[in-house]
Structures are given as C-alpha cells and as structure tokens.
Amino acid sequence: MRSKLNFSNVLSFLISVLPFIIYLFMYPRMPRNVAIHYNFNDVADRFVDKSSPEVWLLCGISLISFMLMLMLQPYFSRQFKSEEGSAIMESLPGLFTLLITLVFSVLGICFLLKA
Template sequence: MRSKLNFSNVLSFLISALPFVIYQFMYSTMPRNIAIHYNFNDVADRFVDKSNPEVWLLCGFSFISFIIMLTLQPYFSRQFKSEKGSAIMESLPGLFTLLITLVFSIIGICFLLKA
C-alpha cells in the first residue's frame, strides 16, 4: 500500500530539510571545531570539525525520522481505520509523521544554533 502525497507529508519533508538548509547557510560563519556532545552539566565534552559526517548525521535525524514515519504510515492507517471513516482518524498518520519530524528537526536546529 503506497502512502498518498498529502499536505502533511509535503510539510514534513520541508521541515526535515530545514536543518540542512540552516547548516549550509551557517557553515561559513561556524567555528572550525564545533561541540557535538554535551554532558549533564551542559558543558561540551566532544568536539569535531564542522565538515565531519557526524554533523550531517545530526542534521539528518529529522530526515531519517521522516522516512521511518513515512514507511510506517500504511501500518498506522490500518490501525486507525474506523467504521465511520472520519477525516480526523484518516489524517492521524500524517499528523504523527509531522509531529515526529518536527521534534527531530527542532533538535537539529538547536544543535546548529548552539554551535
């Protein structure tokens, strides 16, 4: 079963691409070494070069979560089927995708802004 192209999926994709866009704009102004891990006291304890693949991975968590949620949408659609076929129940898989993508995108953006 193929997931249909709808507004929430398109919006989720755009939100998942946002950390990459911000990274590209900030790249020239970022310091050479950026903090990639913080301890419980909010003190940076691991630094990498700004072009390190780990930075791309942190930016890509939102896109990875979008892909995972997109592949799970058919399962969620079957779980939320109602006899009445209400519009709210049918839109829940797309809203879940949007919510999860938004959370991971915010995490990636906060990481970039703190760098």
C-alpha cells in the same frame, strides 16, 4: 502500499530538510570545531570538525525520522481505521509523521544554533 502525497507529508518533508538548509547557510560562519555532545552540566565534552559526517548525521536525523514515519504510515492507517471513516482518524498517520519530524528537526536546529 504507496503513501499518497498530502499536505502533512509535504510539510513534514520541508521541515525535515530545514536543518540542512540552516547548516549550509551557517557553515561559513561556524567555528572550525563544533560541539556535538554535552554533559549533564551543559558543558561540551566532544568536538568534531564542522564538515564531519557526524554533523551531517545530526542534521539528517529529522530526514531519517521522516522517511521512517513515511514507511510506517500504511501500518498506522490500518490501526486507526474507523468504521465511520472520520477525517480526523484518517489524518492521524500524517499528523504523527509531522509531529515526529518536527521534534527531530527542532533538535537538529538547536544543535546548529548552539554551535
């Protein structure tokens, strides 16, 4: 089943690529080695090169979560189908996609700003 193009999906996609845009903008000013893991005391304990695939993956978590939620939207649509067909219930899958994408995008952006 193909998901229709709607405002929440377009907004989710734009939010999911935001960490990549920030990464490309910050790349020339980033230090050669960036921290990708912090311990419980908020002290960096793992560093990688700024062009490492792990940095790309941390930026891409929001895009991966967006694609996963997009694939799950038909399932959520069936689960939230109400007899009245209210607009709120029909928009819940898109809102879930937006929320999950936003959470992972904020995590990626926080990682980049801390680097």
